[in-house]
Amino acid sequence: MAVAAGLLSLIALFGSVLALIFRFIIHPAFFSPLSKIPAGHWTAHFSPLWILYIRWSQQENATILQLHEKYGEILRLGPNELSVNSYKEGLKKIYLGGFPKNDFYKNRFTNYETTNMFSMTNSKEHSDRKRMLSHVYSKSYVLTSPTTKAATKALLYDRLLPILEESSRENKPLELLELMSGYSMDGFMTYQFGLSLGTNFTQNAEERKWYLTQFFKRRPYLFFITDTPRIVEFFARFGIRIVPKWVDEATDDLESWQLKICDKAESMLSSNEKIQDAEYPVIYAQERLALRKAYPKMSVLNTPRKSTQTYPFRYEIASDMYDHNAAAHETSGDTLTYVHYELASRPALQQLLREELMALDPPLLYPVEAGSEIVLPDFKAVDGLPLLDAIVMETLRLWVAVPGRQPRVTPDTGCTIAGYDIPPGVLIQCYAYALHRNPEVFPEPEVWKPERWIKSSPEHLAEMKRWFWAFGSGGRMCIGNNIAMHSMKHAIAATYTNYTSTIHEHGDMSLVDGFTAGPKGNRLNVVFHHV
């Protein structure tokens, strides 16, 4: 009897092992509808380890590009994960088709334990929030807002240009990655919170360094936070920290810093005193008003931090505000750094750009004669300058600030991509890094050629614009692209109207292989010379 029971247990155990092998190896490798799709690595048919390794070792974007070049427009990256490198099969179907985001965003971009517009995965929750904010981010609003006008004048004439002038006078190189990140933070935060509550990182080097150090020192641990949160939690139960305590402390410091600014904006708006245009916290005020209108009972929406919710929606708004200015300084700071890197070695192109800029009415000349008023050219005229636009577009193409994957999930109905039937719930994504390097759309893709945005035929230009993905596309496209373009174009315009630039020295300028990316070497030293 005992022998028979033992035998039965053995058979049951054997059966379970076989079932597990079938479920986790044989089925995904041979019977899953994804099994016919070319795999990035042979183990990808049944294991996610290869793609996790590639991601952890920061080779993902470059590897995906090479594999698409070898295998075509669709790749299997893991048992339940795909990459697509195509406008028609990828950007159009996945992003314009509105496939929802996955937990990648929640794990990485949730602040104050409270979801925000960027990290929301629920489509209805997201579109409600987006509707509240899109008006103040529209191009017409940004370019006609009195706050933008006052802030742009102060940013250029009181902050950035005096620093360039000093560099020119003393022949002193400026480290631009940090300075441009600071300027980009100010460019956005002075719109978000007004001139005095927004940052002044351009001039205040100490606060800038503190913020950027806290922000970027967490980078080596982002992989674990984003891609292996369950493993992090599992080890934490046994007191083993994969992500060191100082990473959480840095996040807490940044959150407290941001919350203080939100609290000040809240006091300003609730005091009911008249606020000058330059001081108006445009984005904060808009979200505050819209949430109060949408939820008149002023209930807490999604924050678990109810006990310190001292005024309505304190953490819901702070979570968005934090996310938006973090999105601004890193992406625009990296892009401006690469613009200077490319221009500084091309004096003839600087000259052409200056000729274009001098035709503005009035040009952004500096210094301004004592006693005379600063008049800015029409923002739309700056926005419409063809060479300036081409320089920014080409920099965003080659040195794309968000080169990494933008993961989505296939819908409940499933879908057909590149001729393959894909079931629901599959992780699927495109990479701007790979899309921007398609030689059929962007000939000589590794060469920085702004003229491609000016001299291409109308049909070719339309095709390039379809494949250009620096700001993403569809319902989750970047909401800040207009303010980012305004701020970047004005920095370049004011600089090259008055100065020429030459490179003093730099570190490795190749792109970090990550979701967001700047230069690996982390420094670009440039000298400016007054024209």
Ligand code: HEM
């Ligand atoms: C050069 C500057 C910028 C670049 C290259 C950039 C790029 C992007 C990209 C590629 C996405 C899509 C990400 C994804 O779906 O995974 C995105 C989304 C987003 N960006 Fe930007 N961004 C820039 C500036 C800004 C600024 C200034 C803001 C400030 C508001 C901002 C706020 C956002 C937000 C909130 C989203 C999420 C939109 C949503 O989910 O509906 N970005 N950005």
